[in-house]
Amino acid sequence: MNRRSASVRVVLVVVLLCCFIGGCAAPESFTVIVLPDTQNYADTRIGYAAQRWGNGDLRETFYGQTEWIRDNAERLNIVMVAHVGDIVQTDHASEWEIASAALSRLDGEVPYILCLGNHDMGHAPGPGATGRSAVSRETRFNDYFGAARLEACPWYGGRYGKGNDNSYALFEAGGLRFVIVSIEFKPRDEVLAWAGDVLRRYPDRRGIVLTHSYLRGNERIAQDNYNVTGNSGQAIWEKFISRHENVSFVLCGHTNVGYLRSPGRHGNDVHQILSNYQSWQDGGEGNLRIMTFVPSENRVGIKTFSTVRDEYVTTEGNAFSLDYPMARSRRR
Numbered sequence: 371m372n373r374r375s376a377s378v379r380v381v382l383v384v385v386l387l388c389c390f391i392g393g394c395a396a397p398e399s400f401t402v403i404v405l406p407d408t409q410n411y412a413d414t415r416i417g418y419a420a421q422r423w424g425n426g427d428l429r430e431t432f433y434g435q436t437e438w439i440r441d442n443a444e445r446l447n448i449v450m451v452a453h454v455g456d457i458v459q460t461d462h463a464s465e466w467e468i469a470s471a472a473l474s475r476l477d478g479e480v481p482y483i484l485c486l487g488n489h490d491m492g493h494a495p496g497p498g499a500t501g502r503s504a505v506s507r508e509t510r511f512n513d514y515f516g517a518a519r520l521e522a523c524p525w526y527g528g529r530y531g532k533g534n535d536n537s538y539a540l541f542e543a544g545g546l547r548f549v550i551v552s553i554e555f556k557p558r559d560e561v562l563a564w565a566g567d568v569l570r571r572y573p574d575r576r577g578i579v580l581t582h583s584y585l586r587g588n589e590r591i592a593q594d595n596y597n598v599t600g601n602s603g604q605a606i607w608e609k610f611i612s613r614h615e616n617v618s619f620v621l622c623g624h625t626n627v628g629y630l631r632s633p634g635r636h637g638n639d640v641h642q643i644l645s646n647y648q649s650w651q652d653g654g655e656g657n658l659r660i661m662t663f664v665p666s667e668n669r670v671g672i673k674t675f676s677t678v679r680d681e682y683v684t685t686e687g688n689a690f691s692l693d694y695p696m697a698r699s700r701r702r
Contacts, residue, residue: 400543401446402578402661403439405482406645407456408432408472408625409489410653412465418500423652424681426612429468431656431678436475438677439658443480446660449543450525454645455487455555455582456624459681461499461510462493470514481525483539485552487582487623488596504555504596511535512654538568540575544665550578550701555577556600557581561608564671569614576618581606582624585644590628606631618694621645641692643672655679665696 410419411432418424458465476482492506512533520526530536538551551565551571567578573613584603591603628644647654656677672690
């Protein structure tokens with residue numbers, strides 16, 4: 371055996387051992403991370419976390435999530451992080467500073483896109499443990515995640531209006547091309563029209579829709595009682611998502627966990643995935659969703675991982691697999 375052959379064999383052995391020990395993704399596989407509601411990790415204004423769990427400062431959990439993502443980006447081939455909203459608790463400057471510090475761990479390292487939840491806008495005092503949210507669309511979000519921070523990123527596609535309340539990103543992985551569109555909490559009709567235009571602009575890309583409130587369990591939300599005018603889950607589906615052939619996924623938060631698969635008007639399967647752990651111990655113990663796309667198997671594996679406990683959550687609804695055609699011979 372010559373020296374070059376021996377070196378190649380050593381490299382292959384090392385790669386196989388790393389994958390066996392560390393659980394790394396196969397070479398063509400890639401990962402999208404879903405970051406569920408982080409509101410309790412950024413709660414410094416009203417002390418809800420302290421009242422409920424006796425822990426008044428959970429910011430390290432938020433920092434730990436984004437550090438884990440950054441540190442495992444190469445091993446898992448993480449190509450996008452999608453935050454499903456309720457980034458903060460009461461739209462307060464001190465909370466946004468925590469969120470900004472947490473997500474700065476990803477700046478220049480891993481692409482990410484955020485959407486606004488009800489707690490990220492229009493906060494008003496009481497009643498209730500956290501006060502009232504979404505009494506208006508006013509938000510400090512753009513003071514921390516505005517165009518100046520994100521528009522220079524190569525994956526950033528554009529936005530609706532002046533702020534980043536509604537935006538989209540473009541990415542490619544495993545020989546596939548994606549467009550991910552983030553729309554506001556209870557999106558207005560004009561926002562749905564804009565998002566539809568984005569999807570039509572990229573018919574050759576697989577569409578992912580990111581929004582906060584959409585599913586309750588395994589059903590779309592028909593109506594809610596928030597003050598802002600806009601569309602709830604079922605209306606979002608009827609007016610927007612179901613009409614676009616290239617939409618494959620909807621990622622949302624707001625209420626616990628759930629999953630729904632529905633055919634769009636063009637016969638395309640739309641996988642609608644709900645992820646939220648804010649009511650779990652200490653606001654969620656750093657739980658996040660790991661979506662592993664395996665093109666060679668036409669499969670997406672969904673796992674839930676706690677960055678606090680350093681272990682997977684395997685209870686019902688937190689570990690499952692989806693059939694999703696990706697091989698070039700079966701889909702463009």
